[in-house]
Amino acid sequence: MTQRLRYIIFAAWVMVLASTPLWAENYTVRLAIIVAMYTALSQSWNFIGGFTGYPSFSTAAFFGLGCYAGALTQNAGLPVILAWVFATLFVGLFAALLGGIILRLRGHYFAIGSFGIVEVVRLVISSWGDLTGGGDGLNVALVTGSPNVVAQTFLAVMIAIMLIVFAVTVVVDRSRLGFGLRCIQQNEDAADMVGVNTTRYKVYAYTMSAMFCGTVGAAYASWTGYIDPSDSFSIIMTVKVPVMCLLGGVGTVFGPVVGAAAFLLLEEFFWTRFLEYNRAILGAVIVILIFFLPGGLLGIRYRELFARARARLSQPGAAT
Amino acid sequence: MSAPILVLENVNKHFGGIHAVTDVSMGLHEGEIVALIGPNGAGKTTLVNVITGVHSASGGCIRFLGVDVTNQRPFQAARRGLARTFQIVQPFPRMTVLENVAAGALFGGAHANLRDAMAAAREQLEFTGLTGFADRAASALTLAGRKRLELAKSLAMKPKILMLDEVNAGLNSSEIDGALTLIRRIAERGITILIIEHLMKVVLSLAHRVLVLHHGQLIAEGDPSKIVSDPKVIEAYLGEKFARRLKEASSHG
Ligand SMILES: Nc1ncnc2c1ncn2[C@@H]1O[C@H](COP(=O)(O)OP(=O)(O)OP(=O)(O)O)[C@@H](O)[C@H]1O
Numbered sequence: 001m002t003q004r005l006r007y008i009i010f011a012a013w014v015m016v017l018a019s020t021p022l023w024a025e026n027y028t029v030r031l032a033i034i035v036a037m038y039t040a041l042s043q044s045w046n047f048i049g050g051f052t053g054y055p056s057f058s059t060a061a062f063f064g065l066g067c068y069a070g071a072l073t074q075n076a077g078l079p080v081i082l083a084w085v086f087a088t089l090f091v092g093l094f095a096a097l098l099g100g101i102i103l104r105l106r107g108h109y110f111a112i113g114s115f116g117i118v119e120v121v122r123l124v125i126s127s128w129g130d131l132t133g134g135g136d137g138l139n140v141a142l143v144t145g146s147p148n149v150v151a152q153t154f155l156a157v158m159i160a161i162m163l164i165v166f167a168v169t170v171v172v173d174r175s176r177l178g179f180g181l182r183c184i185q186q187n188e189d190a191a192d193m194v195g196v197n198t199t200r201y202k203v204y205a206y207t208m209s210a211m212f213c214g215t216v217g218a219a220y221a222s223w224t225g226y227i228d229p230s231d232s233f234s235i236i237m238t239v240k241v242p243v244m245c246l247l248g249g250v251g252t253v254f255g256p257v258v259g260a261a262a263f264l265l266l267e268e269f270f271w272t273r274f275l276e277y278n279r280a281i282l283g284a285v286i287v288i289l290i291f292f293l294p295g296g297l298l299g300i301r302y303r304e305l306f307a308r309a310r311a312r313l314s315q316p317g318a319a320t
Numbered sequence: 321m322s323a324p325i326l327v328l329e330n331v332n333k334h335f336g337g338i339h340a341v342t343d344v345s346m347g348l349h350e351g352e353i354v355a356l357i358g359p360n361g362a363g364k365t366t367l368v369n370v371i372t373g374v375h376s377a378s379g380g381c382i383r384f385l386g387v388d389v390t391n392q393r394p395f396q397a398a399r400r401g402l403a404r405t406f407q408i409v410q411p412f413p414r415m416t417v418l419e420n421v422a423a424g425a426l427f428g429g430a431h432a433n434l435r436d437a438m439a440a441a442r443e444q445l446e447f448t449g450l451t452g453f454a455d456r457a458a459s460a461l462t463l464a465g466r467k468r469l470e471l472a473k474s475l476a477m478k479p480k481i482l483m484l485d486e487v488n489a490g491l492n493s494s495e496i497d498g499a500l501t502l503i504r505r506i507a508e509r510g511i512t513i514l515i516i517e518h519l520m521k522v523v524l525s526l527a528h529r530v531l532v533l534h535h536g537q538l539i540a541e542g543d544p545s546k547i548v549s550d551p552k553v554i555e556a557y558l559g560e561k562f563a564r565r566l567k568e569a570s571s572h573g
């Protein structure tokens with residue numbers, strides 16, 4: 001598939017998501033918001049997990065911090081948009097400082113360390129009851145308007161965030177930074193030896209992977225109007241997001257977009273049909289997909305696949 | 321002779337109780353080809369790792385072009401013009417050969433943008449005879465090809481000093497001849513070369529000067545032809561008993 005065709009399909013997909021209020025009921029609009037949201041999260045993860053090859057499980061920590069940073073500043077009187085910007089910068093700064101420490105770990109150690117951060121941040125937030133409301137959660141000033149208007153607003157917001165992260169991904173992919181991150185992903189020692197400032201580049205990637213999760217979190221808090229620690233720092237989310245990226249194709253521009261969409265649509269499919277077993281079935285599907293599709297959905301050589309299928313179909317005919 | 325461009329003063333490196341490098345002092349002059357030899361485990365690779373910042377020195381001082389570079393980070397060494405190849409080749413496996421070399425040009429060779437880096441990389445591929453493989457994955461090259469790739473990548477970094485860690489190990493004799501020609505042509509460009517080598521044939525035909533490392537210490541230094549007949553060196557390589565027997569045999573005979 002040519003790169004141009006991919007951009008066209010992507011544009012069409014964005015149109016489909018953006019137009020849901022025109023042709024679908026609220027349930028579907030809500031699904032579109034979730035798709036845009038997870039696409040943004042998955043694209044964010046791609047900076048550290050895909051380009052750089054560091055298996056981060058910090059997504060929920062950044063998302064949750066974003067929820068609280070946005071909600072608290074919004075409740076303190078900051079205009080909504082500024083609260084989201086603040087959450088973005090706050091989470092970015094948090095990740096930059098943390099990255100200097102945690103990115104010294106490699107491989108499994110990094111994965112476990114990044115996972116631990118979710119728990120630590122969750123603990124801090126839930127014990128700091130005076131500020132955060134602790135386990136009781138926190139109400140966020142609701143955006144005024146009818147449910148339809150609110151849904152349309154947040155659909156627009158999540159799609160905008162998703163497009164911003166997409167644009168940043170495209171720029172990084174073509175830049176010196178992206179090249180350097182790929183070098184680190186393939187062989188960090190060699191990257192260092194070739195003149196890549198690996199520490200700095202890794203911190204950049206980690207920060208980029210975090211800050212937009214902060215934006216998404218803050219927007220999510222404003223959307224739902226209520227947050228609590230278990231919802232904001234969800235282990236499911238911290239695992240789901242990397243899986244989406246793997247499913248679509250890690251380290252590629254369109255992988256997270258495809259992965260998030262495919263995952264959520266599959267989940268939706270199983271959710272509605274097999275309510276009791278949906279998690280198990282979904283897990284099995286994921287394992288199968290990842291085992292047989294190491295390059296993700298975008299890594300499949302569709303042309304070869306079709307050629308082989310055609311060859312097999314025409315074989316019996318040739319034998320007679 | 322002019323002042324050396326790289327100076328090591330009493331450089332030490334230990335890993336816990338293991339003294340891998342002990343009090344090494346040496347200098348490299350511009351345009352020289354110097355061989356660093358010594359038995360397995362002598363500390364040769366460790367010394368290069370300390371010079372290029374892969375390991376921090378436990379003691380001593382390293383100066384390059386008059387600047388104290390002790391404990392620099394590897395990427396700083398690369399940008400300053402201290403390039404090295406790895407004993408175990410270290411390509412970016414899923415990048416093309418061209419991209420591998422372009423990485424060296426972009427980050428180590430300080431090219432402003434990717435296009436310039438690609439152009440510079442093509443020149444080095446031409447020079448090392450890899451042009452035909454430019455668009456192959458680095459992992460698809462043979463060992464000899466990968467060693468050449470290491471050379472091309474290092475050269476793209478526009479080094480002043482190139483440290484070659486056993487670039488000939490595992491090559492057959494015609495491949496070694498090819499590598500020797502290449503190394504000579506690199507030296508003709510004015511690049512100083514420190515070559516770690518086990519093959520005496522290579523040492524004798526290339527080196528202007530030889531340094532011998534044994535148990536982390538520099539035990540001899542000088543002319544290649546003198547070094548090979550130095551009893552201390554023979555002892556280091558063959559063991560004390562064997563060296564004594566050899567000496568007795570030569571004095572009797
Ligand atoms: N990272 C490390 N940690 C602990 N010990 C090390 C490390 N690197 C090297 N050593 C030890 O330092 C000593 C010198 O090793 P080094 O690899 O420098 O030898 P060498 O001269 O390059 O040998 P060879 O000819 O086999 O390549 C050895 O005893 C080795 O075990």
Ligand SMILES: [Mg+2]
Nearest residue numbers: 364365366407
């Ligand atoms: Mg060695």
